[in-house]
Amino acid sequence: MGIADIIAHFLDQTLKQTDGVLEVSRGDLAQQFGCVPSQINYVLTTRFSPEHGYIVETKRGGGGYIRITRVQLGQNALIMHTINAIGDSIDARSATALIQNLRSVLSDEFIRVIVAAVSDSALRAAVPPLRDEVRAGVIKQILLQII
Amino acid sequence: MGIADIIAHFLDQTLKQTDGVLEVSRGDLAQQFGCVPSQINYVLTTRFSPEHGYIVETKRGGGGYIRITRVQLGQNALIMHTINAIGDSIDARSATALIQNLRSVLSDEFIRVIVAAVSDSALRAAVPPLRDEVRAGVIKQILLQII
DNA sequence: ATCTTTTTGGTCAGAATAGATCAAATTTAA
């Protein structure tokens, strides 16, 4: 588990304790984990993107901060939102994130099934540029059945 | 017994001791057995495929790994049988038939979802000769989750 | 009020790490 995962885990834990909202200083956080500040940005863009269900707001200058908020939509809105977020093409990582984000609406087994259905191993027959397009199509069709 | 068999045997033994889940580094494993890393991929694709009852997940980059999970095959020989019947490629009609054949084990909604996931409209991004191969991969991965 | 300095955070490219793929060469089995 690299430093990115460790920081992400820390933020996750904190978010749980603070009811979904969290404000930190980029510099402090970086120092706390002994990494370069841009590492924090890396963690935010790869693990706390809107696709993952988070909103990140920042402010620079004195007293600057990074605020992370976990968003929670309604059931059908959430699925609709997900479908819209998919677009014509989506990579495995983003797809998994989007699906995981539906765990409040879908059973664990269902989530597992969808993730497996659009995993790279399921789609290994389709080569990369095309693979992501196929993935988008499969997820959409599945989600449309659930609405 | 070639190196492939030796590695496969080792993984099998380890899986028995670790309750069916196992995480290794491809590079380490290769070094341990004095072979080239791609040999590990060969072992995985020829002996730990879904047809053999395993799920393989991997991650590249720093802290990368290969995770092998043996799927629990209980009384669901029917599903296993279906997986084996699929082959490397399957057309929409046959796929639907096979899936419908599982209605004694799966809920209607589940059947609907799977059929949708492997419908021609879901896979429209993949052109015909390829499309059937993708379909085979998707069905297999889904069914493996259900076992 | 305006200008300057200081304090934060943002971006981007490159290096490092680690697995994937493909095809040629070799070995094994029918």
Place this chain on the structure above:
DNA sequence: TTAAATTTGATCTATTCTGACCAAAAAGAT
């Protein structure tokens, strides 16, 4: 002998981490 299975290495792709340089906001000076 021929066809299938195995082995290998060259090359590709993905993920993470770092540092140099950039931009905005606040605080302080004039």
